[in-house]
Amino acid sequence: MASLLGGFAYLGLLLSAKAGANWAAGVELTFWGSSPADIWFTSAIIYFAWVLPIAILLVLLPARRHPNSNSTSETPAMPDWASRGLAAVLTAYNDEESIGPAVDEFVRLPRINKVIVVDNNCTDRTDAVASAHGAEVVPEPRQGYGFACMRGLRFALERTDAELVVLVEGDMTFFGDDVPKLLPYLEECDMVLGTRTNRTLTREGSQMDWFLAWGNLALAFLIRLRYWDRDFLGQVQLTDVGCTFRVIRRSALERIIDQLKVGGDYFSPHMILVALRNELRLVEAPIKFRARVGLSKGAGHSRRRALRIGFSMVHEITFH
Numbered sequence: 001m002a003s004l005l006g007g008f009a010y011l012g013l014l015l016s017a018k019a020g021a022n023w024a025a026g027v028e029l030t031f032w033g034s035s036p037a038d039i040w041f042t043s044a045i046i047y048f049a050w051v052l053p054i055a056i057l058l059v060l061l062p063a064r065r066h067p068n069s070n071s072t073s074e075t076p077a078m079p080d081w082a083s084r085g086l087a088a089v090l091t092a093y094n095d096e097e098s099i100g101p102a103v104d105e106f107v108r109l110p111r112i113n114k115v116i117v118v119d120n121n122c123t124d125r126t127d128a129v130a131s132a133h134g135a136e137v138v139p140e141p142r143q144g145y146g147f148a149c150m151r152g153l154r155f156a157l158e159r160t161d162a163e164l165v166v167l168v169e170g171d172m173t174f175f176g177d178d179v180p181k182l183l184p185y186l187e188e189c190d191m192v193l194g195t196r197t198n199r200t201l202t203r204e205g206s207q208m209d210w211f212l213a214w215g216n217l218a219l220a221f222l223i224r225l226r227y228w229d230r231d232f233l234g235q236v237q238l239t240d241v242g243c244t245f246r247v248i249r250r251s252a253l254e255r256i257i258d259q260l261k262v263g264g265d266y267f268s269p270h271m272i273l274v275a276l277r278n279e280l281r282l283v284e285a286p287i288k289f290r291a292r293v294g295l296s297k298g299a300g301h302s303r304r305r306a307l308r309i310g311f312s313m314v315h316e317i318t319f320h
Helices: 002-024 036-060 096-107 126-132 145-159 176-187 210-226 250-259 267-277 303-319
Strands: 086-092 112-119 136-139 164-169 191-195 246-249 282-286
Touching (some): 086 096, 086 145, 096 126, 126 136, 136 145, 145 164, 145 250, 145 267, 164 176, 176 191, 176 282, 210 303, 246 250, 250 267, 267 282
Parallel strands (some): 086 112, 112 136, 191 282
Antiparallel strands (some): 164 246, 191 246
16 A cells, blocks of 8 residues: 555656646646646646545545445345346437437346336437337426436336346447346346456547546545455446446345435446445456547546546545
């Protein structure tokens, strides 16, 4: 651990030295410069020289760590998805271009009994297109990715008898045919999380570049520190906290649904933390990831927005 903090400190010194050299050379240093280089350099300083070391220290404080008995809990019973099937929840905000093909990918899966599209105040024809492709559209008036997720998950519990619930975005960044490869893990686990940090499975043009990949790896390590296991470097081996593709058992979702509170863009790590606090068994599996259809509304929209979401995630992980 000392070597990790030392590495961050060393990186901070290098970045600070670079900043000092630029300043001495008369280069103006601004936190939100207009060029991509300004934003990338400033983001690196903020994340690696200040935010992450401070967050790691806070997570390591005994008062901030929550012991978890996940590794010793009993193996859950095999879910009966053969007869009760799956429900797929797709969140959508002005995704008219992508929602039709996205719904199609899940409708044609043989085990999916219901596809639910959560309309989060769309101003285009997202709802009409989703309905035309066979989805049931559910409105969510509270604006925010987390609110849309909670609405869809609760609807799946209350209005379907699905044994498993898939949560995914309707922007075509994910592949519906990845669902079958996640299901076998649920014989031993309560929730399977997708990870986009695999170069082999990441398609050209996707939003997952070095900035998002490094940021997700760093945030994932914070969660691993918080729920520490010395043998496996964490009770859950996370690499991607921001992936919005996951499958959860009905019984597990029923345990945590009332504890899900975050309505913003950092809902994904919030759900992971709530699951760990309730001693659910989690596992991560690599999934394919491609360029989205239409404009991004999340972290891929801009570096500035990604940084704001990253700060929110750090706060959630540190103080949850």
